[in-house]
Amino acid sequence: MIELDRVAYSYGGAELFSNVSLTLAPGSFQFLTGPSGAGKTTLLKLCYGELVATAGHVRLFGKNVRELQRDDIALSRRNIGVVHQDCQFLDHLSVAENVALPLTVAGRADEASEYLEDLLSWVGLRNQAGQRPPELSGGERQRAALARAVIISPDVIIADEPTGNIDWEMSQRLLKLLVELNRMGKTILLATHDLNLIRQASKMQVQARVLRLMNQRLHVAGVDL
Amino acid sequence: MIAVIRRYFSMLAGDPLADRSVPPTGFTANLTVFTSGAMAFLAVFALALGLAAGQLADRWASELARTSTLRISAPADQLDAQVAAAVNLLETTPGVASARALDMAEQQALLEPWFGPDLPIDTLPIPRLIEVVEEGAGYDATGLRARLQAEVPGAILDDHTRWREPLVAAADRLRLLSILSIALIATATAAMITLAANAALAANAQVIKVMRLVGARDIYIAGAFVRRFTIRAFGGSAIGALAGTLAVLLLPSSDVAGGFLTGLSFSGASWFAPASIPLLAAVVAFLATRSAALRTLRALS
Numbered sequence A: 001m002i003e004l005d006r007v008a009y010s011y012g013g014a015e016l017f018s019n020v021s022l023t024l025a026p027g028s029f030q031f032l033t034g035p036s037g038a039g040k041t042t043l044l045k046l047c048y049g050e051l052v053a054t055a056g057h058v059r060l061f062g063k064n065v066r067e068l069q070r071d072d073i074a075l076s077r078r079n080i081g082v083v084h085q086d087c088q089f090l091d092h093l094s095v096a097e098n099v100a101l102p103l104t105v106a107g108r109a110d111e112a113s114e115y116l117e118d119l120l121s122w123v124g125l126r127n128q129a130g131q132r133p134p135e136l137s138g139g140e141r142q143r144a145a146l147a148r149a150v151i152i153s154p155d156v157i158i159a160d161e162p163t164g165n166i167d168w169e170m171s172q173r174l175l176k177l178l179v180e181l182n183r184m185g186k187t188i189l190l191a192t193h194d195l196n197l198i199r200q201a202s203k204m205q206v207q208a209r210v211l212r213l214m215n216q217r218l219h220v221a222g223v224d225l
Numbered sequence B: 001m002i003a004v005i006r007r008y009f010s011m012l013a014g015d016p017l018a019d020r021s022v023p024p025t026g027f028t029a030n031l032t033v034f035t036s037g038a039m040a041f042l043a044v045f046a047l048a049l050g051l052a053a054g055q056l057a058d059r060w061a062s063e064l065a066r067t068s069t070l071r072i073s074a075p076a077d078q079l080d081a082q083v084a085a086a087v088n089l090l091e092t093t094p095g096v097a098s099a100r101a102l103d104m105a106e107q108q109a110l111l112e113p114w115f116g117p118d119l120p121i122d123t124l125p126i127p128r129l130i131e132v133v134e135e136g137a138g139y140d141a142t143g144l145r146a147r148l149q150a151e152v153p154g155a156i157l158d159d160h161t162r163w164r165e166p167l168v169a170a171a172d173r174l175r176l177l178s179i180l181s182i183a184l185i186a187t188a189t190a191a192m193i194t195l196a197a198n199a200a201l202a203a204n205a206q207v208i209k210v211m212r213l214v215g216a217r218d219i220y221i222a223g224a225f226v227r228r229f230t231i232r233a234f235g236g237s238a239i240g241a242l243a244g245t246l247a248v249l250l251l252p253s254s255d256v257a258g259g260f261l262t263g264l265s266f267s268g269a270s271w272f273a274p275a276s277i278p279l280l281a282a283v284v285a286f287l288a289t290r291s292a293a294l295r296t297l298r299a300l301s
């Protein structure tokens, strides 16, 4: 679905990483780990077309990102749900409106009401629907971000440190939600530096692959960390 | 063609949710409403001026062209004979519908504004006037002058071209100036709305980024801004045009002077002119914001 072919990226200076190849096969669950600053967020941005690789090729659903127009990338993103490291909400809208935003911008706002309530219950935010994002706790924000990532029912879900600033219990809940999604057939790529989370996933019997970004290269690691 | 226009304006189709995605920006909103209001107010005057000048030019051109005056100065004992000869000659001139010597009372009335009612007109050596009304394509002025010179030595033909032409030219120039003013007003409005739209877009860079991240296309994001600015410009200029029209209506109408200012009003079909100003402002705002938004969105990628 998403394919990185010997990709390199540099923000202008030295290459952050190079020769990175990665395939997100349908229904797969992959962890992306590595030390802070290794370029995990950058790699994910390449996967949803926010950045363009400085070398190599990125293909979204079979199409080379370099050949896509801005609007084509926007359309591709409707099939990739992203939980951003910094959530990226519109603070003047309510939580419910933020969660519904992908449907709204796709001109399918009328479908929102159907899922919205179920979805907010699923992530445990039913009572916070009318609040503004800044009023939420860290864990609530992350769950709202997950709800927004999945509302348009994308095939791929990319989550960047979704458990970054929340407690262990909440992290487990979020992981569980992601595992549920994977069981429903969604392709998951989850960046985290939290190895406990990866161990926890293996207990949930997910067929997860662990990739480690380190020293400018992407390595396949075992689950036995 | 219609499909192209429809696609072009499709971003005007309302989407309240899209409009809510862009937070309200008080400063640019007020700037747009005020600017388009002020500009519409000015445009009404330019329009009224242009219409009045147009009517005046047409009136002068047509009315004055249909009449001319023959002035006869002669010693008192020859005057009546020359007037009779001139009227005779005029009546046999092709292109002349009628020729009529003004009587003393009429001449007195003409001079009254300048010399008062007590002018002893019959004792003064005042030339006699003959009013000539033309028909069809009019007469041949050069031929007529030549014949008059031969038969009525004291006659001077004034066919009004001498002072009609600069007046018509001035009125035409005035009409041109008003069209130019409206064009300038529209351009200035476009420039200011572009500035306001750019400010709003810059203030909302983060909003634009988020909308893109969740899959919004450029046209959708631009539409949210374009609709907002178009509506503001329309509203502001509707108020401005209304105020301007009221101000024009409240101008003192000086029928007695019969001069230029009486024409500075709207009547009949010309009422559509001030009513069209808000529409023009909306179109200007639409085009200005659309191009500003699409340009910014291109630059922000």
Ligand SMILES: Nc1ncnc2c1ncn2[C@@H]1O[C@H](COP(=O)(O)OP(=O)(O)O)[C@@H](O)[C@H]1O
Pocket: A011, A016, A034, A035, A036, A037, A038, A039, A040, A041, A042, A043
């Ligand atoms: N927009 C940017 N411009 C320049 N450097 C950046 C930018 N974003 C990230 N970096 C740098 O790239 C490196 C990798 O960042 P990031 O991808 O966020 O790593 P990670 O997510 O693994 O912590 C860091 O050193 C960071 O400072």
Ligand SMILES: [Mg+2]
Pocket: A040, A041, A042, A085, A160, A161
């Ligand atoms: Mg990161």
